Amino acid sequence: MAETEFGRAVRRWRDRASPAAAGLPEGGQRRAAGLRREELALLAGISVDYVTRLEQGRATHPSEQVVEALGRALRLSAAEREHLFHLAGLVPPGQGIVPAYITPSVHRMLDRLTGTPVAVSDASWTLLLANPVHTALMGERHGRERNGAWRTFLGAPGRVRHTTRSRQAMETAVVGDLRAAAARYPADLGLRRLIAELRENSDRFAELWDSGAMGRHEASRKTVDHPRVGPVTLDCDVLSVAGSDLRVMVYTAEPGTQDAERLELLAVLGTQELTGH
Structure with missing residues (x-):
């Protein structure tokens, strides 16, 4: 199958992207200055094979989620992101949809916090971007696991330790966030499907949702049981980005x-794991 304009655009922007700006090491044997396919796949949370098929025109109908993830990983401007959606035959998300665009200033913030685990999520707690040390701390997350609400109620136990009290507080805060997001973004079908799935498959979520439970995220200390370095206790702060409805989760250790x-x-x-990819 012939290369598509979408595939050519992804390849062109991949060649333009700076590995250093994405928090990746620039050393080693590089045939081009931009991102490798493996690196783009890692940053976008999709498989290397799918990136290859998209660039070569063997996959021609990427979903909104894939196009959005590629746009973030490639650090496209708002106009370039819109163009990529059009090339995919999709209408860019509009009013009433949970915003997923990460501004250049938020990208720069992550660039400067290279030794600090930082992750950016949207209003529905879908992971949009994580720097390498956050990925090393929490592990890679793919598919449904990229949504924090889904992980909380339907996912396998993660690396973060929880007491009964801390887990209840987290569950209540997540339900409150989803309720508020549903009110702000009534046209977001993905958010509505997520809430319906959680209500159907999690008795705990259904109980909290139907009771009108509300909570909020507050600064906390978390212990992460890491399989390679052992337990790490960190302060966790959730920051909001004014005007974009993004959540930035920052983990810091006492010096x-x-x-x-x-x-x-x-x-x-x-860094070693990313270099290995």
Whole structure:
């Protein structure tokens, strides 16, 4: 099958993208200055094979989620992102849809926090972007696992330790966030499907949703049981980005502690894993 305009655009923007700007090491044997397919796939949360098929025109109907993820990974401007949607035969998300566009200023913030685990999620708690040390800390997340609400109620246990009290507080806060997002973005079908799936398959979610439970995220300390460096206790803050409805989750360690040393080691491990890809 012949290469498509969509595939040519992805390849052109991949060649333009700076590995350093994406938090990736620039060393090693690089035939071109831009991102490798493996790196783009990792940043976008899709398979290398699918990136290859899209670029070569063997996959021609990417979903909205895939196009949005590629746009973020390639750091497209608002106009370029809109153009990529049109090339895919899709209408760019409009009013009433949970916004997923990450502004250049938020990208720059992540670039500068190279040793700090940082992740950016949208109003429905779908992971949009994570820096390498966050991925090293929490592990890679694909498909449904990229949504924090889905993981909370339907996913396998993660690396973060929870007491009964902390888990209840997290569940209530997540339900409150989804309720508020549903009110702000009534036209978002994906959000409505997520809520319906959680109500159908999680008795706990249905109980909280139907009771009108509301909660909020507050600063907390979390212990992450990491399979390679052991337990790491970190302060976790959830920041809101004015005007974009994004949530930025930042993990920091108290200076001079064993936790800080383990976090530094994780930063190195994260870079090594990305280089391996």
